[in-house]
Amino acid sequence: MTRLARCFFVAAVIVAAAFPSAAARGVAQERAPLFGIRGIDGRIFSMNDHGRKTVLLVFGTTWCASCRSEIPHFKEIYHAYTPRGLVMASIDIQESQDKVARFAARYRLPYRVLLDETGAVAAAYRIVGVPTMVLIDNGSIVTRNYRQVDGALRKLFPK
Secondary structure (H helix, E strand, C coil): CCHHHHHHHHHHHHHHHHCCCHHHHCCCCCECCCCEEEECCCCEEEHHHHCCCEEEEEEECCCCHHHHHCHHHHHHHHHHHHHHCCEEEEEEECCCHHHHHHHHHHCCCCCEEEEECCCHHHHHCCCCCCCEEEEEECCEEEECCHHHHHHHHHHHCCC
């Protein structure tokens, strides 16, 4: 792991500890910020279109080694839960469409890949390190704690 990746990881752990999910604090869940951004396919992805659905947003970058090493896990989630109704999208933060499109093709990403060209969506979701997964159900954030996503998905999509 590079020094920069370690710094992002440590920052994410500190923020997760300092700001536990609303559910963990026993308070009402926070509403997911609404946004509309373009994907590498040129189509707009809007949270307004997915308000009552379960959505998993994976924030990352092409240069992030941890993001690349987690791709098999992200693909497992995609294949296990999208047939049951999960909407999954990767949001690449502040990189060019060409670079992100080449990355998505190289790693054969099966989920939508979106371009947060200005970083505004990452800022709205208070993303401080990558990769970060944000699980949303019915317009509310269920968890942004990486370790809780798999368990939360199993609860939301029982077999």
